[in-house]
């Protein structure tokens with residue numbers, strides 16, 4: 001199994017590290033040809049405007065969008081979630097735009113720019129997951145196709161799945177808890193079994 005991690009900008013090294021801890025082959029993706037033969041792709045956190053611009057300059061935007069539409073499993077964290085969303089209230093850059101969620105950037109304001117909180121995420125089991133939020137977005141709306149996997153105490157959606165696409169407002173790559181990445185790999189394995197994600 002080979003997972004690519006978009007390495008235009010942001011926290012890609014940490015994702016590669018976690019994937020390797022889970023004993024999968026993980027490789028950085030900076031150019032379109034590095035997308036070939038992948039079983040899944042991670043879009044990391046960072047600065048969504050910069051990532052979007054770099055994706056366009058390196059001809060990655062259309063390629064990645066097509067792969068998502070053709071069923072390649074993807075995990076977007078933080079800025080990665082912004083890029084996967086189809087709607088965003090305050091951003092004028094091109095998005096991959098394949099998940100039916102509306103997202104607000106920097107949604108927690110200055111006072112809560114960075115925080116850590118335990119999240120209940122039933123798909124990962126009973127033990128709470130350490131949610132690390134850094135100038136994080138929130139999910140404002142989601143279509144009925146989307147499953148909200150985790151919410152803050154006030155009900156704000158912070159993780160979602162739509163088919164083979166997974167997104168988190170927090171940074172699962174900054175904890176030593178591997179369960180969120182393992183959950184993503186389970187989606188990839190399911191997909192490989194059904195032969196749906198050949199690229």
Ligand code: GLN
Nearest residue numbers: 045046047048078079135
């Ligand atoms: N605030 C960033 C953005 O809008 C996301 C922050 C992050 O990925 N940690 O793109």
